[in-house]
Amino acid sequence: MVAVQDAYGLDLSERVNACTPCHGMQGSGTNDPYFPRLAGKPAGYLYNQLLAFRSGRRKYPPMNYLLHFLPDAYLKQIAEYFAAQRPPLAPVPAPAVSETILKHGQELATSGDLERGIPACVSCHGSALTGQEPAIPGLLGLRASYLSAQLGGWRYGTRTAIAPDCMQLVAGHLTEDDVRAVAAWLSSQPAAADPSPAPAGSFALPFACGSQPNEGK
Secondary structure, three states, X not given: OOOXXXXXXXXXXXXXXXXXXXXXXXXXXXXXXOOOOOOOOOHHHHHHHHHHHHHOOOOOHHHHHHHOOOOHHHHHHHXXXXXXXXXXXXXXXXXXOOXXXXXXXXXXXXXXXXXXXXXXXXXXHOOOOOOEOOOEOOOOOOOHHHHHHHHHHHHHOOOOOOOOOHHHHHHOOOOHHHHHHHHHHHHOOOOOOOOOOEOOOOOOOOOOOOXXXXXXX
16 A cells, blocks of 8 residues: 555555445555446546535535545546555456357457547557546556446536537547447556556557646646
């Protein structure tokens, strides 16, 4: 465990105990597919999501209520705590889909479909799918049902970001079959040797989004 202290010199791990029932110790994740792993994601990304839940841009009543009165500085400390954790990735159950579906998901994730305006997942999240600082999250260690739900949220506008809302633009070109395939393939990938996000500037992003840690991106 990586220790992180708050502004008063106290161990922040004691202060994030409210997060552990849903997100696991150190943000390692739990068996519930709809509560994602937080550990190791870029602090900028986590901070963005905390801001989005606090403002109601992302809607989930328990999170909205829990964060409603917390100041920016405290949210940054929470984000930095989980970003610094490195518990091992738990095995994710293999999705029960055909090889054809997995192949389609792999093609979209690694090559995209330029004719339909769909960039590859790796173009933003990196060839190792571990993300990039300061605000591009990794995609490993997440279950297909969670990935599918988030892509669906982007497609239908129930999850949004401050402009440029590139994920909503990308997801808007996906069909339900695309979403199922991408989610299945991503969830079937093994853990990277180093799950840490790549340093900022490690690879060029095709969009402006994610380059700066602004709310909701």
